[in-house]
Amino acid sequence: MIEKIIGLIIFFVTATISKYGSLAVMVLMALESxxxxxxxxxxxxxxxxxxxxGKLNFHLVAFAGAFGCLLGSIVSYYIxxxxxxxxxxxxxxWLLVSQKDILRAEKFLEKYGELTYFVSRLxxxxxxxxxxxxxxxxxxxIKSNLYGFLASWIWSYVLVYVGVKLGANWEIIRPWWDKFSYLIVAIIIGGIVWHVVRVFRDSKLTTEDLIIDKA
Known part of the structure; x- marks a missing residue:
């Protein structure tokens, strides 16, 4: 079931980007943020x-990713x-964010201050x-979104570059991908399942448990 859901998400993402290009990258990254x-x-x-x-422009895709992050971050900030x-x-x-995740993020923000705005985006x-x-x-x-935009630009450039290298060497990589793709997908699914279970498990913690954890 989960494998099918992940497959549908990947299909939706790739099909949308194939059709709408950099605009789709921007919108999808905004949703993610x-x-x-x-x-x-x-x-x-x-x-x-x-x-x-040769279907998209490298710098435009990276910028679209970073700008989409900025738009999504603004929405998230105001929520x-x-x-x-x-x-x-x-x-x-329901956003796959546990109460422990929230506490850890708050502690990180309290400890490192404005550095969090940049580092967290990586x-x-x-x-x-x-x-x-x-x-x-x-x-x-202003600072959180400015620093976040700069970090997201780095994040975008790195991942787009990885995609370029994969695409440029696909004929070399493809035999290995065909051989190990099921293992890679299994690892990804396992990680997602573990995260979902952890989030819902942590959501059952009592207030006292969370106070102790925060301390």
């Missing part, structure tokens, strides 16, 4: 794959700012919901 669980790794590497085929902790505490699990999973936490904490709107 607005807490919709669409993997940016798939979006950007596939964009890079199409760059290698956190306006709805606050009670919303994220209650409904975060971390898988965390990058998806960090703007919610910054909004809840009433962090700087």
């Amino acid at each position: 607005a807490n919709i669980p669409i993997p940016s790794e798939v979006i950007l590497t596939y964009g890079g794959f199409l760059v290698a085929q 956190g700012l306006k709805l606050g902790r009670p919303f994220l505490w209650r409904y975060g699990k 971390l898988p999973v965390v990058r998806t919901f960090i703007s919610l936490v910054i909004g809840i904490s009433k962090g700087s709107f």
Whole structure:
């Protein structure tokens, strides 16, 4: 079941980018940064794959990815700012964000301050919901989005470049991919299942448990 869902997501992402190009990259990355669980790794590497085929422009795809992140982050920031902790505490699990994840992000933000705005955008999973936490904490709107945009640009360039290399060497890589693709997919699915189970397990923790964990 989960494998089919992941397959549908990947098909949707690749088909949309194939049809609409950089515009699709921007919209999909905006959704990812607005807490919709669409993997940016798939979006950007596939964009890079199409760059290698001469169908898209490298710099435009990278910029579209970073700009999409900015748009999604703004939406996410204001959701956190306006709805606050009670919303994220209650409904975060449906965004695949556990209460422990929220506490860890808040502790990181408290400890490292504005550095969090930049570094968090380079971390898988965390990058998806960090703007919610910054909004809840009433962090700087301008600084968080400026630093986040710069970090997202780096993230986008790296993943698009990976996609370009995969596309340029596909004939060499393809035999290995055909041989190990099921193993790779199994690892990805296993990681996602573990994360989902962890999120819903942590959502059952009591307030006392969370206070102790935060301490």
